[in-house]
Amino acid sequence: MNFRKGLLAVLLLSLSAFLFACSGGEDSASGEGQKDKEITLDFWVFGATNYEALAKEYEKENPNVKINVKTSELGDHHNSLFTAISAGTGAPDLAMIEVDQLDRYREAQDRFVNLYDLGAEEVQDQYLDWKWNGAENGEGDFLFGLPTDIGPKAMYYHTDVFENASLPTDPDKVSEVISTPDEFKDAAKKVLDETGQPMVDSMEMAFRAHMDALEDSYFNRDGELLIGNGESGVKEAYDFAVDLDSEGYVGNFEMWTPEWANALNKGGFAVEMAPAWLKGYMTENAPEGKGKWRVTTLPEQFAGNWGGSYVAIPAETEHEKAAYEFSKWLLSPENQLKSFVESGLFPSAPSVYEMEEFKNNSDEYFGGQNTAKYFAEAAKQIPEVYKGPKYVTVNNEILTALRNVQEGGDPEKEWEAAVKRIEDLMKR
Amino acid sequence: MENVHKQARASTVKAKKLSEKKKDMISGYLYVAPFFIVFGIIGLYPAIFSIVLAFQKWNGLGEMEFVGMNNFAIVLQDPLFWKSLYNTVLMGLMGTAPQLIVGIILAYFLNMAVIRFTNFFRVTIFMPYITSMVAVALVFGVFFSSNESALANYVIGWFGFDPVSWKTSEWGAKIAISLMVFWRWVGYNTIIYLAGLQSIPKDLYEAATIDGANKVQQFFHITIPLLKPFIVLTVFMSTVGALQLFAEPTVFLGSSAFSRDEAMTVVMYLYRDAFNLGSFGTASATAVLLLIIIVGAAALNTWLTSGAGSKKRGVKS
16 A cells, blocks of 8 residues: 555656656747747758858847757758657757658658748749749648759869860860760760779769659659669669779769768869769868869759758747748848858759859859859759659669679679669568 | 545545655655656657557658568568678677676786786776777777778788778678777776675685695686676676677768678667668567567576586585
8 A cells, every 4th residue: 555655656756747848848829920029930950051140130130030040960950850740849940851851751741831821832933943843742732841952963074184085174165075975975985095084983973873863763753663663764874874884984982981082182083973062072172173173064864953952841830920931031032142152052043043143153163163154054954853752762772782783793683682672671 | 425535534644644664665766766757758668669669660750550560570581680680699799708708807917916006907997988989989990991001901911911891891890890899898897807806705715725726726616606696797788788789880880881781780770770761660670679689698698607607516606
């Protein structure tokens, strides 16, 4: 009896403590529209952005709004966000979501505010269509987020290597000479014969050339796997990479490794197919490459997008209107120009491409070249792609297969094995 | 209704006249409550939820769907799971078995009266254990990088070995990680054994010396049998720890940790399931399987070690 009472006391205590812990941190709801009330917005961002500075600016203009910007690394950011959304508590009022990660949340549409309910149509025509549509659900009546930046791919090429391979070095001439995948291979042959260096840095890049341009890659919009039944272009992209490798045009520099950074620095390979955001990295980590690299448009078949984000509003928020107003302001063309100039976030609003400051932007690292022009051109050619919720997972299996091929595996066997692994993963 | 009132009154009267014993009891419960509350929320609840999840298909966002034993079937049919189990057991043996033996020997020397600066050595040997795991793994990652110029390759070069790619070869990765585990935990076990050695009464050794037993005989017939409880403890802890190996290989391998299988452990396998593949059901099923394996292995090991040295009942332990 005594023991029971003691136990009961402990249980009651623990319960009350638990409830107390759960109720903490919830401030009482303040009504929307009461403009005199102080509103605090939590905003989670990742990577290198200038959003903190912009938020300060917004606070000045709107004294009743306070914005807490929390910046983390890409991986940590998405893990915390996924956990919060999954638990249904602890999510911020606004969050950046990377384009590859967005599809994970499609089935949890109800955890986000539909921006169409807040009147997002009014700004739709400011943004590139393919980017805008990427944040819609299948039916097109729900919008997850407003577009931040995009990652149109262009061709970075090392002028010394091109010169030694007796290829042109002027950006416009290069894009004339290399305007189809076959011409790309011809150039690679020249580079290899004349300099002994690889054209591209790694199997992943060779694969991404076609891969990022595919409208349907691994899944269709119903979530069915396309890869096993030959309906998608992934196999062609895979074969292209295998083909380049068999000719000896592919190097062994895995992106972000020290060896890769070194090759970027010294011109250990001829071409990097990457978006504008690589510029920031090169400026920091490849000082010897300064003045040696140039940027030009890729062959149209390779035009694709790599990276970029949206700003979404989780449904938990109590200030959806205020959050929407802020994100609309943050991602307006004028502010996208600021983000581009200060942090290299490439604008998703095409009107920015016409602005003087954007047009006259010259890049010291690229020998004074105006690189923005080429990325802007690429941005208009990008197809509308659908990735699917398990894109990253599935893609990793194919990359593993490609690595094995580079180490001497049989391409067809590796492909079969990867498809089988992917089919097994889908059952999980 | 009246009865209830009576009872209530009775109990309030009782409550006023709480005996000392009861007060002690209640205060005792209150003192231990904080731990149990915290443990309940962040330990017990997730553990139970994980067992529930093992029978569901869930991606963390959508609806849970009951799938019975299907998750276990998927995991048990996955060659990668068996590979990770093989890796874990192998690295566990390579990393912990030598540790326990070396630990006893080190403790024995540290306990000798003839060695000076014992305190300095004791602190030094315990240092690796209190060093940040991530820092250790990063430093080892540099020592054992796959480059030909890596320090480890330089050292084995003196003995005429070819450079090893420590992060991507089957044995290289296992050896490097086992070494790291060994280096980190050997001090911890040494300190436990040292405490054990100091609890052995000196007069036993004196008596043995008078009886003509030499140092080696004393070690095997007095020290080891009397250390048995400590050996049982360390073997148990090491078994449990070794099967849960996660942080060392993950940090050591860096970005390629979850895309290669040379050093993937069971916990890494389930982490990858949950947080890279978004499949919480199979991850939880793996966790349940791991629980069964750990209980089995720990029971077996404890039984084996408590049986060790019990043949000779010469000394009362």
